[in-house]
Amino acid sequence: MKKIAIRSKKILFSVSNLEKKHKIITYASLLFLTVSTYFLRTENQNVKIEYATLKEQNLGLKHNMVIFNRNYEGFPLPVWQKVKRGNRFIIQYVNPEYVEKMGHLFKYDKYAHIGKDNFDLFPEKYAQEYHDKDLAVAVTGEELNSVDEIFDKDGNQAFVKVLKWRKINNNKDTLIYGMVKEFIKKKK
Numbered sequence: 153m154k155k156i157a158i159r160s161k162k163i164l165f166s167v168s169n170l171e172k173k174h175k176i177i178t179y180a181s182l183l184f185l186t187v188s189t190y191f192l193r194t195e196n197q198n199v200k201i202e203y204a205t206l207k208e209q210n211l212g213l214k215h216n217m218v219i220f221n222r223n224y225e226g227f228p229l230p231v232w233q234k235v236k237r238g239n240r241f242i243i244q245y246v247n248p249e250y251v252e253k254m255g256h257l258f259k260y261d262k263y264a265h266i267g268k269d270n271f272d273l274f275p276e277k278y279a280q281e282y283h284d285k286d287l288a289v290a291v292t293g294e295e296l297n298s299v300d301e302i303f304d305k306d307g308n309q310a311f312v313k314v315l316k317w318r319k320i321n322n323n324k325d326t327l328i329y330g331m332v333k334e335f336i337k338k339k340k
Contacts, residue, residue, distance in 0.1 A: 210267070229331050230254055232265070234286060236326040240269045241286040244327075253332065256305040286328050289316045299336070311336045 171177050224231045230250035234241040243265045246254075251262050258264040258273070270279035270286075278301065289296050296316045304310045313334040319327045 211263070229333065231329065231331045234269075234328045234330070236286075236290050236328065240271075241283065241290075241328055242267060242269050243273075250332075253335070254302070257303070285316060289318050289328055290326050293318050297333075 224245070224247040227247055228249060230253050231245075231247045232243060232250055233245040235244050246262060246265050248262070251260060255261075265273065270282040273279070274282065282300070285296055285298055285300075296314075298314050298316070299311050300314050302310050302312055312332045313336065314330055315333055316328060316330045319329065321327055
């Protein structure tokens with residue numbers, strides 16, 4: 153047992169002397185870190201390229217939704233379109249009139265709403281109410297007339313009369329369209 157202890161002390165002493173004289177462990181660690189950093193930097197560049205590519209494709213898809221819904225581009229009332237994905241209703245399109253009348257909610261950026269659902273855009277109370285109405289239209293297929301609460305440009309409470317309807321595309325996509333029929337100041 154003593155021989156093993158003496159041998160291990162000799163080995164540790166030899167390694168310690170080598171480290172003191174030649175800094176082998178330090179240089180090996182630095183070499184390892186340098187190689188690791190190189191590979192991480194390369195991987196990071198690849199991720200940046202993929203991100204930029206996906207961002208461009210996303211923008212292209214958003215522009216295509218505008219082309220797909222061009223019938224509503226000149227429509228004089230605010231119109232939007234949502235697609236049902238699982239239990240979410242994701243906004244795919246808003247027309248220019250929607251941007252003009254409701255743009256204060258999203259800094260007048262036509263594409264700011266696209267790709268988001270009610271819970272991403274509105275406070276919980278309103279998001280749940282809008283979601284329930286979208287779900288009712290999606291399930292029943294009947295048009296829904298309602299009065300929804302919104303906030304005007306000054307942050308004051310206002311109301312809008314809304315019409316929602318459903319369209320099923322190619323027997324798989326459930327599209328929910330909405331249109332603001334009238335802006336009213338107080339709920340009747």
